[in-house]
Amino acid sequence: MSRQVLTDTPVLETPPAAVRAWTELLRGHSAATRLLSAELQRTHCLTINDFEALSTLAAAEGGRMRRVDLARRLMLTASGVTRLLEGLEAAGLVERAECPADLRVTYAQLTEAGREKLRDASCGHTGSIRTLFEERLDEDELDTLAELLARLG
Amino acid sequence: MSRQVLTDTPVLETPPAAVRAWTELLRGHSAATRLLSAELQRTHCLTINDFEALSTLAAAEGGRMRRVDLARRLMLTASGVTRLLEGLEAAGLVERAECPADLRVTYAQLTEAGREKLRDASCGHTGSIRTLFEERLDEDELDTLAELLARLG
DNA sequence: GCTCTACTATTGAGTACGCAAGCAACTGTA
DNA sequence: TACAGTTGCTTGCGTACTCAATAGTAGAGC
Numbered sequence: 001m002s003r004q005v006l007t008d009t010p011v012l013e014t015p016p017a018a019v020r021a022w023t024e025l026l027r028g029h030s031a032a033t034r035l036l037s038a039e040l041q042r043t044h045c046l047t048i049n050d051f052e053a054l055s056t057l058a059a060a061e062g063g064r065m066r067r068v069d070l071a072r073r074l075m076l077t078a079s080g081v082t083r084l085l086e087g088l089e090a091a092g093l094v095e096r097a098e099c100p101a102d103l104r105v106t107y108a109q110l111t112e113a114g115r116e117k118l119r120d121a122s123c124g125h126t127g128s129i130r131t132l133f134e135e136r137l138d139e140d141e142l143d144t145l146a147e148l149l150a151r152l153g
Numbered sequence: 154m155s156r157q158v159l160t161d162t163p164v165l166e167t168p169p170a171a172v173r174a175w176t177e178l179l180r181g182h183s184a185a186t187r188l189l190s191a192e193l194q195r196t197h198c199l200t201i202n203d204f205e206a207l208s209t210l211a212a213a214e215g216g217r218m219r220r221v222d223l224a225r226r227l228m229l230t231a232s233g234v235t236r237l238l239e240g241l242e243a244a245g246l247v248e249r250a251e252c253p254a255d256l257r258v259t260y261a262q263l264t265e266a267g268r269e270k271l272r273d274a275s276c277g278h279t280g281s282i283r284t285l286f287e288e289r290l291d292e293d294e295l296d297t298l299a300e301l302l303a304r305l306g
Numbered sequence: 307g308c309t310c311t312a313c314t315a316t317t318g319a320g321t322a323c324g325c326a327a328g329c330a331a332c333t334g335t336a
Numbered sequence: 337t338a339c340a341g342t343t344g345c346t347t348g349c350g351t352a353c354t355c356a357a358t359a360g361t362a363g364a365g366c
Contacts, residue, residue: 025185026228030229032305082345082346083323102344104332105343136305149174
């Protein structure tokens, strides 16, 4: 059996731009997530998705959304949203509301406590986000980044 | 107790660019990850991190890295890498190698089977990535995206 | 030589998802 | 009215992580 040949790697010398973008997306997401998640957990006992859910509901008309729409918005599966809302309901931040027009659907309804929790957490969390991103990218770059990423959804 | 006041939301009308970039990062990552992960799992029984680990090792000198360096590269914790490599070792794709100079460290060493698995999976996975990204962004935009994301790590 | 601190790696416990399967309610077709 | 297909939601189960605690090793200061 011959020893390992000395060629370093069978991989292309310069990977396609798409692959670089993908690996940087993975790394960037991990880095940002780890930092912001730890901060949010420490200061307000919320996960990132908890916060995103509260914030999405707050922006929705009447502070309510069908669970399935919330799932799509947060890029979760239906079961993912069930589990996420379990926690928020247990904490009294969100409650269930029926839909008289369609008995299959139940709304996720932001409570007053939820709105308050969001107000409390919002300022600090937004601050963390801005610190992280604005330290590294200027305003134009952030716009560009947001616009390019949006096209992946 | 008064009825809910009619103001729609207490949130700023236009969120700062950093916040938009962050939420689009979350959404873009979810969308891309779900798609590519399902594909890779289906075609080669690998998770995204399995693939990234193999590919990172293949690009490293001698096909080996200290576990702690691999962790940093993949944006995982030390324990995360232990668990990830457990699976790859069990599958015979990676093996342990001692470091005579420092008894604390053990290398993760790509095996020939691992190199082969990577070759098998590489083409299809790269294809999926390119399809996903190049359908939505052109070459310049991909470069820009990669560069901007890289600054978050 | 010793001691103290820092680093590498593993393990146990807990968590946040996803997928597959299932139930109930709606919709369209005949 | 009856039946098939779709949609909204939940549940059981598996998995890929994390953090906290632990053990062994290295290196620096004395």
